[in-house]
Amino acid sequence: MLLEVRDLQVEFHTRDGVARAVNGVSYAVDAGETLAVLGESGSGKSVTAQAVMGILDMPPGRITGGQVLFQGRDLLRLKEEQRRRIRGAEMAMIFQDALSSLNPVLTVGAQLGEMFIVHRGMSRKQARAKAVELMDRVRIPAARERVDDYPHQFSGGMRQRIMIAMALALEPSLIIADEPTTALDVTVQAQVMDLLAELRRELNMGLILITHDLGVVADVADRIAVMYAGRIVETAPVYEIYRAPAHPYTRGLLRSIPRLDQKGRELYAIKGLPPNLLRIPPGCAFNPRCPMAQDVCRTEVPPLFEVAEAPGAAEGRRSACYFWEETLHG
Amino acid sequence: MGRYVIRRLLQMIPVFIGATLLIFLMVNVMGDPIAGLCGERQCDPATEARLRQEFGLDQPVWQQYLTYMGHVFSGDFGTAFNGQKVIDLMASAFPVTIRLTIVAIVFEIIIGIIFGVITGLRRGRPVDTSVLLLTLVVIAVPTFVTGLLAQLVFGVNWQLIRPSVSPAAPFDELILPGLVLASVSLAYVTRLTRTSIAENARSDYVRTAVAKGLPRHRVITRHLLRNSLIPVVTFIGTDIGALMGGAIVTERIFNIHGVGFQLYQGILRQNTQTVVGFVTVLVIVFLVANLLVDLLYAVLDPRIRYA
Incomplete structure (x- = not known):
């Protein structure tokens, strides 16, 4: 099993008391498999993902129990430096709003190339060439000319493609996509989802797709886990x-x-x-x-x-x- | 960008005229320069009339202003009543004040930003609370108190520095006066950086940077700091203008013969030429500093484009 979350528990300490955001969540993803995590806002689906990635704000957040087994290792027992080496390189995350998730004052080329400089020790020049290659891969037109542009100079769909390129940069074995299409137009949503599904297949990655959109799930997911109030309430193959x-x-x-057949009814x-x-x-x-x-x-x-x-x-x-x-x- | 700079330079003209006219009128209307020249005694009427004619003070004010501006643009800031050329006063005063300003700005940048980053990243912890309290004290206590205290403690009691700066005013003698001059702005820079860092630390792109597996120092310097410094740079830039002209108290305390000192003397002796001349130059310094800040803003934040 690529990733196995066992009985994960996360709390947030707030002024009004302890918010129990995740109460014993368990799920598993295999290589090449897509797991859709479904739930309303506040159901704990994003918090679980952040705990898996190790990017939870602590404090106020606190992991009070459970295990996150990634390729057999319990990530929660690793030192921060070891986790950092895994982040971005072996598991990567795609965020919802690409405009705010990309650094506004750095060029997209610099932000993509950074992955290769930090994790692979490449030179700036090599990293830049890699950035162009990645932009080509996610089908951004005229990648060579646009590598020095800033995030605000791209359209919403193109920005999300850059986010995807960044996550795929080092060909991780697990991708967590946190509502990757929520901020996009419907037509662009389909394109971005298709691209993500295609690249996942090509690289045989595990994909955790966090969403509240049931329409998106049906096309791409193998399994579904439905979350409510920090627990999994149902998990099953998507068709079932x-x-x-x-x-x-x-x-x-x-x-x-x-x-459509419901037209006119409440x-x-x-x-x-x-x-x-x-x-x-x-x-x-x-x-x-x-x-x-x-x-x-x-x-x-x-x-x-x-x-x-x-x-x-x-x-x-x-x-x-x-x-x-x-x-x-x- | 080029068009923007030209437009901004053109906009400076009315501001420049307005500011100089105001200061010219104030100095001329509010006091009689000749009365000040004779000191305590009543002036001899014949001498007074002669001086008035010599300095052109018998002409209407608007004509005086025009004549003065005409001279300024040919590089002549006039002569002070004691016979010294104002331009010579400037030549000796400005280098001193520029050195003092550099010392102050360096303190603001180094100490202010370092404290701001530390407190911003450790919000609510003891370090944060103590630095915050310290900045409040520094802001609340006026410069003449901080200055005199520093002079007394470091200069007189411990004798670490000379309590009075020599006329040449080299950099090493300006360290303590520079720190005193910078103190209030330093506190503001600290607080501004702290707020900006704390706000941006929660932003999505910082979370992305962490998720990319970047080392903490890279997340802070390359992603967090770069964005957080935009408002700080603006503040420091405008502060250059303020520090250049606002050093009157500090220069008096440490006996530094810079711009503030000359302005103080000029006002005290009702020396119209000196005051108007120095203020005119300061207005230009202020306007140019503001323009540079706005241009720097576009360099730091690519989303801002001037057309």
């Missing part, structure tokens, strides 16, 4: 989840996608609001918003149940719902 969700939250998410919305992380409800965190909630949901935290639809069905399906069978068949 779309066909028949095994958690009421997932079902709610799927039902709230607008569809769009479904999950009632209520995501929980305050300072006061997560006891039992299943989703219970106040769940149409199927029973007494047990309000007192006991549900474990991740093995979901076996029928004998011989796809394995590796899990749901954190006491009533997963009813949900699956309802």
